[in-house]
Amino acid sequence: MGCPAVAVKKEGVRILGSESIAGVDSKEIMLSPLSHRVRIKHFFGYVFLVALLATVLAGIGWLYIHWHKRDSIYEIEKTIRYSFLVKNKTAEYLESASLKVFAPVPRNSYQLMETITANKPFEIQLDQSGNQSLIFHLKGVSPYASEVISITAEMRLAGNPQPFTLETEPLLAVEPNIEVNDPDIRELAGKLGGNIDSIAAWIYKNVKDVGYIAEDRGARYAITKLRGDCTEFASAFVALARVSGIPSRMVAGFMMEDSGRLQAENYHNWSEYQTGNTWSVADVQNNTIDFGYGKYISFYSFDRYSRLGNSHRFLSFDERLDVQML
Numbered sequence: 134m135g136c137p138a139v140a141v142k143k144e145g146v147r148i149l150g151s152e153s154i155a156g157v158d159s160k161e162i163m164l165s166p167l168s169h170r171v172r173i174k175h176f177f178g179y180v181f182l183v184a185l186l187a188t189v190l191a192g193i194g195w196l197y198i199h200w201h202k203r204d205s206i207y208e209i210e211k212t213i214r215y216s217f218l219v220k221n222k223t224a225e226y227l228e229s230a231s232l233k234v235f236a237p238v239p240r241n242s243y244q245l246m247e248t249i250t251a252n253k254p255f256e257i258q259l260d261q262s263g264n265q266s267l268i269f270h271l272k273g274v275s276p277y278a279s280e281v282i283s284i285t286a287e288m289r290l291a292g293n294p295q296p297f298t299l300e301t302e303p304l305l306a307v308e309p310n311i312e313v314n315d316p317d318i319r320e321l322a323g324k325l326g327g328n329i330d331s332i333a334a335w336i337y338k339n340v341k342d343v344g345y346i347a348e349d350r351g352a353r354y355a356i357t358k359l360r361g362d363c364t365e366f367a368s369a370f371v372a373l374a375r376v377s378g379i380p381s382r383m384v385a386g387f388m389m390e391d392s393g394r395l396q397a398e399n400y401h402n403w404s405e406y407q408t409g410n411t412w413s414v415a416d417v418q419n420n421t422i423d424f425g426y427g428k429y430i431s432f433y434s435f436d437r438y439s440r441l442g443n444s445h446r447f448l449s450f451d452e453r454l455d456v457q458m459l
Contacts, residue, residue, distance in 0.1 A: 207245040207289035209427045213237070213387075214286075215395040216459040219271065220279035223453050227274040230451040233258070236265045237286050237386075238431040242294040242405070242412040249286045262439035264432075266449075274454075281459070290427045294411035301407065304380035308437040310351030310368050311383075313375045317357055327377035329406060329415070329422065336369050336417045366418040367402040374406050374415075381406040381415075385433040395430075397458045403429065 217234060221227055236257070237246045249257075255267040269282060307313045325331040341360045350358075352372035355365035367383045374381035387399045403416040413423040433439075450456050 207243075207291045207295065209290040209292060210392075211288045211290055211389075211427075211430075212285065212392040213288060213389070213395055213430060214283065214393070216281055216283040217448075218279060218281055218457045218459055219450075220455045221274045221277055221453060222455045224276045225453070226276060227451075227453060228272070230271045230274055230454055232269045232271065232282070232451070232454065232456060233266050233449040234269075234282075234284070235432045235448075236267050236284070237288060238263055238434060239265055240297070241431055241434070242297040243291045243414065243426050243429065244431055245289045245291075247287045247289060249284065251282060251284045253282050260439050262434055262436050264434060264439055288430065290430075292426050294408070294413050294423075294426070296410045297412055298410070299380070299407075299412065301380040303436045303438065304382050304407070305375050305378070306437060308435075310349055311372045311375065312351060312353045313372055315353050315372075318352060318372050319376050321356060322373045322376035325373065325377070327379070329374065329379065332370060332373045332377070333415060333417050333420075333422050336366060336373075337420050340366060340369060342366070342418060363402040363418045367404045367415075370404045370406075370415050370417045374404070379406050383435040384429075384431050385435070386429060386431040388428050389430065390428050395458075405434075 217232070219232060221230070236249055238244065239246050239259075241263070249267070251267065251269075253269050253271075255269050258266045258268055260266075267284065271280075274280075305313075312318060321335070322332075325335055336355070339359055340355050342362065343360050344362060346362045346364070349364050349368075350361055351365070352368040355361040355369040356372075361369075364383075371381045371383050382405055383402055384405055385400070385402050387395050388401050389395065389399060401416075403414060403418075403421075405412040406415055407413075408423070414425060414429055415422050416425065416429070419425075448456055448458075
């Protein structure tokens with residue numbers, strides 16, 4: 134009884150038992166080289182598919198980055214500069230004195246501050262509402278001496294509102310000058326149907342712009358007296374929006390079309406309101422609703438946690454100093 138045919142690999146040569154040699158077809162003998170060629174073809178096919186897939190993914194990545202950069206990033210570069218003349222108004226030598234000035238809001242739906250520098254050392258103070266201040270500690274100020282503090286901020290502004298998260302509960306509540314519980318405000322909000330465009334149009338058509346008012350009068354004053362400046366326009370919009378269930382807040386800052394120096398006369402108040410996961414501009418005094426992005430630079434956002442005694446005051450300083458924005 135013979136042994137079964139056994140295939141043994143020996144130094145790369147296939148050896149068959151003697152009894153099976155006669156039954157081996159020539160096609161079977163050629164199988165090993167043919168399989169080798171097939172494997173090579175498959176290998177190069179796999180390489181091609183991997184390379185194609187990598188190219189496709191790279192293309193998708195490029196499109197995503199450039200589309201995202203075009204439509205959703207802070208794409209408008211702007212440099213702003215502002216200065217203060219600081220004077221010791223006393224006959225005393227001041228060993229030390231402090232000055233606090235506001236800086237651009239670090240980030241919101243339409244602005245991103247990249248860097249801020251000054252010609253004097255400063256500390257940055259950030260409050261819980263996202264507002265930041267620069268604190269300067271002045272040393273050795275001679276009697277009646279003056280010096281200039283110059284600040285430069287590199288900004289990136291968005292052409293359209295970008296996703297930004299805020300706590301909305303405080304932005305629906307009552308706060309100073311935003312009298313959401315006032316009957317007159319609530320009645321008017323009901324008549325306007327909670328529509329942003331209707332709210333803005335009513336204020337623009339009915340409230341008279343009387344120019345700068347030193348004292349903030351608030352939303353009720355604007356709606357009942359039908360007069361005010363940018364602060365009253367913004368307060369009225371915020372109050373009516375909040376009564377209508379739309380989170381909103383007042384903003385203080387500056388308007389400028391191009392890079393350059395901020396001027397005190399460019400100071401302005403406007404509003405922001407929530408639209409989905411973004412916050413849109415409502416500058417009712419200028420009849421601007423959800424457009425004009427790229428020229429609004431926010432320095433201060435108002436809410437119940439962060440409320441200036443007067444919305445026009447951007448400075449806090451030692452009473453022995455006299456400070457003017459240049």
